[in-house]
Amino acid sequence: MIDVVLIGHGNVGSHLARVFTSTKGINLIQVFSTRKFDNVNPLESIRIVDLAELNKTAEVYIVAVPDDAISKVSNTLSLENKLVVHTSGSVSMNEISSKHRRGVFYPLQTFSKGTTVDFSEIPVCLEAENKQDLNLLKKLGHLVSKNVSEISSKERSEMHVAAVFVNNFVNELYHISEDIMKEHNLDFKLFKPLIKETANKVQSLSPASAQTGPAKRNDKKTIERHLGQLKNKDHKEIYELLTKSIINRRNND
Amino acid sequence: MIDVVLIGHGNVGSHLARVFTSTKGINLIQVFSTRKFDNVNPLESIRIVDLAELNKTAEVYIVAVPDDAISKVSNTLSLENKLVVHTSGSVSMNEISSKHRRGVFYPLQTFSKGTTVDFSEIPVCLEAENKQDLNLLKKLGHLVSKNVSEISSKERSEMHVAAVFVNNFVNELYHISEDIMKEHNLDFKLFKPLIKETANKVQSLSPASAQTGPAKRNDKKTIERHLGQLKNKDHKEIYELLTKSIINRRNND
Structure with missing residues (x-):
């Protein structure tokens, strides 16, 4: 049995609490939550x-608090030489107070309170200052997920940039698409199956082989027509930049 | 029974053939395929x-051929005053030869040969020159899909622009993310659950409520750090533009 204390019960903390209490081999002994x-x-x-x-x-x-509170909260803990880990994708392990044995237990997923995700599918990215702690975190990770990797703070920081593209920026494209549909009194809901299938495709295909559309075909006539249809300057600029990005790949093929 | 002839057996045609042969009330009498x-x-x-x-x-x-072949193929058909429809998201109904009664039967989805999708979830967008033909297409649509809408050529053309954002451009962001991961010898596979969940979230939440991340929080420190980490000029430009797009919404909230 691994005895765990969870500090924080927000988006990440609440999902961890749920999976820890339902997993054999883990003993969640305390949850700090106001x-x-x-x-x-x-x-x-x-x-x-x-x-x-x-x-x-x-x-x-496990300190599952907002990124900018990690340093302060870990400092507050009246523990000495104990394994204290945070759960953030963008904060260095070293922001945890050096009075602790430090580590990271980062579940790579976007969590919202109220939505349940299958935790066993979520990649857990681990880091620790010493081998023994890393092994303990691996043991904990394997109890809850099929996908456990050792990732350094430097690597996690690069991953975080790449994650912004597939998560926040993709969502912004959904938002722009919703804007365009609304502008023409069309229902954004029509795109829900397309959105799902676009994400499903790259579960088995590479983004390169999944690509279709006018930019991929370098279909200048359709691209010009689309640019003419876009009234919003920012939408037009994003259309141009992403089209260029796809066409440039074509030239490199 | 609705008697149907299918001309073309590519990405869209093969999916239509499969669903037509397995649906009661539809009699697929011929498929043109070389x-x-x-x-x-x-x-x-x-x-x-x-x-x-x-x-x-x-x-x-049903003429399910590449966009630029629709006009020519429909001209070739030695039919007179018969209902001939195409399946394209971006081609006007009027590109079908005027010797036919014209219409559109457009399943709004990204198809790849070899992948099966649940056709009943796919929105089918219909158009026809006359009421009776529209009703027949609606009957056909409802036999294969839960989601049938009447959409004019003008609306379909606007939808096509918006669809490029949620499909081709989203896929390009996956590709860029893969580039960044490769650059740091990290495995893009780590993002697959995140990609799926980002698409899942907007099945029940609006893109506005699903958004998270540094731009949404206007976290200038993280944004600056990310821009410093991006070595590729084009990636940097896309990061800046989409970040600006998210931040501008914040100001309009």
Whole structure:
């Protein structure tokens, strides 16, 4: 059994709490959260509201708080030489106070409260200062996920940039598409199956082989017509830049 | 029973053939395809290789050929005053020869040969010159899909621009992300669950409520760091433009 304390119950923390309590081999002994749970929620019985009540015997302390609070919260913990990890994709391991043995337990997924995801499919990216802690984190990782990787702070930082493209920027393209549809009184809902299938395709194909459309065909007539149809200057600029990006690949083929 | 002839067996045609042969109420009487099917494929028995052999008694002739061949193929058909429809998202109904009663039967999805999609979830966008033909296309549409809409050529043309954003451009962002990962010897596969969940989120949330990340938070420190990490000029430019697009929404909130 791995004894775990969870500090924070936000988007990431709440998903971790759920998977830790339902996984054999993990003993979630405390959850720090200032917000009360339902009385019927078993988490309520292990909830603490004051970090002074922290159990000092856990093997791993997981700090699942906003990026800019990690340093401060880890400093506050009255622990010494204990394994303290954060769950962030963009914060260096070294932002955790050096009074702890430091590590990272980063589930690479976009979480929203209320939506459930199959945790076993989520890549867990691990880092630790020493081999023994890394092994413990690997053991914990393998209990909850089929996909566990050792990733350094430097690598995690590069990954974070790349993740912004597939997550935030992709979502912005959905948003722009919704703007265009609304402009013409058309229902954005029509695109939902297309959006899903576009994401499904790259589960088995490379983005290069999944690509279709006017830019891929270098179909200048259609591209010109589309640019003429776009009224919004910013939409036009994004259309031009991404079209150029696709056409340039074609030339490199 | 609706008697249908299918002209073309490419990405769209092959999916239509599959769903038409497995749907009650539809009688697929001929498929024009110059390529032979397996002998065990029931389509082989109704395949024609010469448009001169065209059955003249069908109720609907579906021309599922590349966009730039629609006009020519429809001209070639030795039919008169028959309902001939194309399946394209970007071609006007009027590109079909005026010797036919014209229409459009456009399944809004990205098709690849070899991948199966649940056709009943695909929005089918219809158009016809006269009410009776529209009703017949609606009847056909409802037999294969839960989601049938009447969409004019003008609307379809606007939709096509918006579809490029959620399909081709989104796929290009996947590709750029893969480039960045490769550059740092990281495995793009790590992003597959994130890609899927980003698409899943907007099935129930609006793109506005699904958005997260540094641009959404206007986190200038992280944005600057990311721009510093991006070595490729084009990647940097796309990062800047999409970040600006997200931040501008923030200001309009």
